[in-house]
Amino acid sequence: MTALTNRRVAVVTGGSRGIGAAICRRLAADGLSVHLVYRDADDAAKRVATEIEAEGGEVFVHRADVAEETEVRTLIGGILRQSGAIHVLVNNAGIIDDRLLALTKLAQWERVLKVNLTGPWLLSRAVLPTMLEQSWGRIINISSNSVRIPGAGQTAYAASKGGLEALTRGLAMEVGRKGIRINTVAPGRVRTDMTDPVSAQLGGNEGPRWGVPEDLSGMVAFLAGDEADYIQGQTFTVDGGRLVMRPRGGKGA
Numbered sequence: 136m137t138a139l140t141n142r143r144v145a146v147v148t149g150g151s152r153g154i155g156a157a158i159c160r161r162l163a164a165d166g167l168s169v170h171l172v173y174r175d176a177d178d179a180a181k182r183v184a185t186e187i188e189a190e191g192g193e194v195f196v197h198r199a200d201v202a203e204e205t206e207v208r209t210l211i212g213g214i215l216r217q218s219g220a221i222h223v224l225v226n227n228a229g230i231i232d233d234r235l236l237a238l239t240k241l242a243q244w245e246r247v248l249k250v251n252l253t254g255p256w257l258l259s260r261a262v263l264p265t266m267l268e269q270s271w272g273r274i275i276n277i278s279s280n281s282v283r284i285p286g287a288g289q290t291a292y293a294a295s296k297g298g299l300e301a302l303t304r305g306l307a308m309e310v311g312r313k314g315i316r317i318n319t320v321a322p323g324r325v326r327t328d329m330t331d332p333v334s335a336q337l338g339g340n341e342g343p344r345w346g347v348p349e350d351l352s353g354m355v356a357f358l359a360g361d362e363a364d365y366i367q368g369q370t371f372t373v374d375g376g377r378l379v380m381r382p383r384g385g386k387g388a
């Protein structure tokens with residue numbers, strides 16, 4: 136809690152749509168003051184904020200590209216001036232740009248890495264001084280079960296998310312004794328704008344059902360709270376069982 140608000144303060148990147156929007160709604164419903172970060176979708180971000188406020192929640196909306204160091208610094212500085220603290224960071228913003236490696240340009244590989252891996256690194260670095268000062272913090276990184284069962288064309292995406300899981304463990308080693316918990320949630324297939332263009336190719340009738348964003352937000356809310364105090368540096372797959380039920384023989388999900 137802070138002098139400026141009697142709620143815990145959460146920063147959720149990629150909060151305008153899909154899984155991030157569900158996380159914002161859930162954390163606000165749990166009584167946290169939510170700072171929703173998005174990049175382009177002004178109307179969608181405002182819609183999520185309006186929904187949260189209609190339910191009595193507290194939300195602030197910020198535009199920033201998580202892959203840009205100066206934008207991240209300005210973002211976190213502004214939130215700290217506004218709210219006086221940051222207790223929870225959810226690194227959810229992400230992009231997918233599936234292409235066979237042989238057909239991928241360096242700039243395309245680098246953009247995926249920059250948004251999905253450098254972004255969470257920048258955000259984590261920016262919030263750590265405050266969390267260390269508070270001796271309390273939660274960082275929740277959203278990876279993907281593509282780390283374990285990548286589809287063809289997902290080398291960049293899977294590498295970025297695998298790096299994010301390694302970042303989780305590395306940072307847990309560094310600051311785990313200071314009251315900060317860093318964990319990863321790895322979703323399976325969730326119906327959002329990200330998966331809309333590829334859902335027909337991925338199929339849908341075999342294996343477990345497709346997830347909805349709200350299937351993920353409960354796990355994030357748990358990891359963001361006091362009850363997760365003894366959980367550190369872990370990755371939790373939330374995929375309806377796709378990983379264990381996948382067909383064997385190298386065909387992937």
Ligand SMILES: NC(=O)c1ccc[n+]([C@@H]2O[C@H](COP(=O)([O-])OP(=O)(O)OC[C@H]3O[C@@H](n4cnc5c(N)ncnc54)[C@H](OP(=O)(O)O)[C@@H]3O)[C@@H](O)[C@H]2O)c1
Pocket residue numbers: 148149150151152153154155172173174175176177179199200201202227228229230250277278279280321322323324325326327328329330
């Ligand atoms: N959907 C799935 O099946 C699935 C499965 C596994 C993992 N995931 C992971 O879950 C997370 C959310 O996925 P989703 O399906 O909800 O995605 P989505 O519907 O495409 O939404 C992506 C969100 O990230 C934001 N974003 C993208 N690039 C950004 C940047 N450079 N700076 C700031 N914000 C940025 C977008 O902002 P704008 O709205 O402003 O563009 C949007 O809010 C991602 O990390 C994704 O990799 C998703």
